[in-house]
Amino acid sequence: MATREARLARTFVEVADTLVADFDVVDLHTLVADRCVEIFAVDAAGVMVVAPGGDLRVTASSNEAARALELLELQSREGPCFDCCQNGRPMINLDLATLQGRWPRFAPTAIDHGFSTAHALPMRLRDEVIGALNLFQTAGRLEQQDVDGAQALADIATIAILHHRATIQTQLLNEQLDQALTSRIVIEQAKGMLAGLGSLTMDEAFNRLRAYARRTNRRLSDVARDLTDGTLTNADVDLPSPLERH
Amino acid sequence: MSMQRRARILALLASDGGSQLGTKRLCQVAASATRLTGAGIMLVSDGGPRGSLCTTDDVSSLIEQLQYTLGEGPCIDAYREDRAVVEPDLAAPEVYRWPAFSAPAVESGVRAVFGFPIRVGAVRLGALNLYRDRPGPLTAGQHADSLVTAMIVAEAILALQADAELGQIAQTLEVDSDFHYVVHQASGMVAVQLAISVEEALIRLRAYAFSSERTLADVARAVVERLLRFDRSSGPGRSS
Numbered sequence: 001m002a003t004r005e006a007r008l009a010r011t012f013v014e015v016a017d018t019l020v021a022d023f024d025v026v027d028l029h030t031l032v033a034d035r036c037v038e039i040f041a042v043d044a045a046g047v048m049v050v051a052p053g054g055d056l057r058v059t060a061s062s063n064e065a066a067r068a069l070e071l072l073e074l075q076s077r078e079g080p081c082f083d084c085c086q087n088g089r090p091m092i093n094l095d096l097a098t099l100q101g102r103w104p105r106f107a108p109t110a111i112d113h114g115f116s117t118a119h120a121l122p123m124r125l126r127d128e129v130i131g132a133l134n135l136f137q138t139a140g141r142l143e144q145q146d147v148d149g150a151q152a153l154a155d156i157a158t159i160a161i162l163h164h165r166a167t168i169q170t171q172l173l174n175e176q177l178d179q180a181l182t183s184r185i186v187i188e189q190a191k192g193m194l195a196g197l198g199s200l201t202m203d204e205a206f207n208r209l210r211a212y213a214r215r216t217n218r219r220l221s222d223v224a225r226d227l228t229d230g231t232l233t234n235a236d237v238d239l240p241s242p243l244e245r246h
Numbered sequence: 247m248s249m250q251r252r253a254r255i256l257a258l259l260a261s262d263g264g265s266q267l268g269t270k271r272l273c274q275v276a277a278s279a280t281r282l283t284g285a286g287i288m289l290v291s292d293g294g295p296r297g298s299l300c301t302t303d304d305v306s307s308l309i310e311q312l313q314y315t316l317g318e319g320p321c322i323d324a325y326r327e328d329r330a331v332v333e334p335d336l337a338a339p340e341v342y343r344w345p346a347f348s349a350p351a352v353e354s355g356v357r358a359v360f361g362f363p364i365r366v367g368a369v370r371l372g373a374l375n376l377y378r379d380r381p382g383p384l385t386a387g388q389h390a391d392s393l394v395t396a397m398i399v400a401e402a403i404l405a406l407q408a409d410a411e412l413g414q415i416a417q418t419l420e421v422d423s424d425f426h427y428v429v430h431q432a433s434g435m436v437a438v439q440l441a442i443s444v445e446e447a448l449i450r451l452r453a454y455a456f457s458s459e460r461t462l463a464d465v466a467r468a469v470v471e472r473l474l475r476f477d478r479s480s481g482p483g484r485s486s
Contacts (some may be wrong), residue, residue: 170366173404180415188427189444192434
């Protein structure tokens with residue numbers, strides 16, 4: 001049987017291995033939730049994140065009970081994970097039996113599922129709270145070393161989200177650049193097509209393309225694409241533009 | 247180690263007396279950080295090279311023009327194979343990889359050439375083109391600097407594009423760029439002259455440039471200036 005430290009260390013390696021370019025946040029959060037149950041004295045775990053719009057979302061749960069409780073927290077807007085996402089502070093060793101007044105819907109339901117103690121650890125980037133790791137126990141309390149280890153895993157779940165956000169942003173920018181370049185190229189091709197048979201200059205060809213786009217209330221790049229793929233012909237587009245008549 | 251390299255290269259980028267970060271500066275720093283003769287930044291997509299964001303000198307420009315014309319060379323390989331491609335002795339390589347590219351490149355003074363993928367994570371943007379006017383391998387330090395520089399270039403390109411309006415290429419990216427617009431204009435002209443698609447027209451232009459040992463840009467300019475016309479009756483590429 002590996003020691004707690006060895007299993008924790010192995011989990012870090014496992015996570016680092018998962019954090020490659022093309023990874024899935026849900027997969028990684030599920031891994032974090034599962035390892036919490038395996039390594040620490042907890043019976044269920046779950047991860048909740050703050051979506052860009054501010055709404056909370058459940059990304060992972062180690063079992064159905066944890067999932068039901070997390071969803072209940074979202075629904076009833078109460079519970080340790082919900083509070084932790086609001087205030088960003090760790091909430092440790094919460095005795096559910098004594099907290100039924102504070103969380104009238106969450107606490108009794110958690111007890112019904114067989115849990116006695118709940119914990120929530122914040123996933124934080126400087127001042128921004130981006131989620132929380134929820135831990136449940138059927139009996140007992142968490143030792144400080146388990147709390148520290150679980151917080152380290154929560155931090156890893158945080159890194160996964162930040163990494164994911166950066167990747168999305170990168171892909172988006174690259175696609176925008178690529179699309180902008182492609183429409184520009186298609187417009188140049190369309191200008192060439194209009195100029196190829198007659199005697200139009202490239203500027204005149206561009207003016208006619210633009211005039212047609214305005215007449216038909218369409219985007220220049222769409223008209224250009226229709227011309228290059230044969231949906232439109234030169235004869236459709238190639239009329240002297242009002243600009244030239246002035 | 248890599249953080250120190252990164253810090254040193256970023257310091258080089260920042261040491262330009264407060265002028266705005268642009269592609270020209272990126273290229274110059276790429277050459278100086280790696281202690282090589284010249285550099286260029288080529289954007290590539292899966293369809294092939296798109297164009298050049300900037301080059302430090304005429305030879306770097308020619309390296310990019312040749313690759314664009316011929317569809318082969320270190321940057322294209324670096325992008326396709328997603329790894330560093332090094333040729334320490336272009337005049338006498340151990341393996342002849344680029345039969346069309348090598349001779350004209352050597353003739354213009356390129357003796358060693360290196361391509362590094364420009365990428366952020368899984369997102370690939372193109373390749374950094376580095377050359378030296380004498381043969382010889384990169385030192386381990388130069389190789390590491392090239393990798394870090396390519397990474398910084400990738401981040402800088404995306405950061406600059408972040409300022410663009412939707413559907414537009416950022417002006418800061420376009421200012422020193424060569425996206426071969428004239429080639430696409432010529433493709434459009436040849437397409438209607440030969441009643442073929444623009445894609446086929448580009449292939450015809452490339453073939454003509456290759457067989458007449460001119461760059462694609464030269465041939466395209468001649469088409470657009472109506473010095474060269476492709477015609478169904480008179481065959482491809484007859485000068486008018």
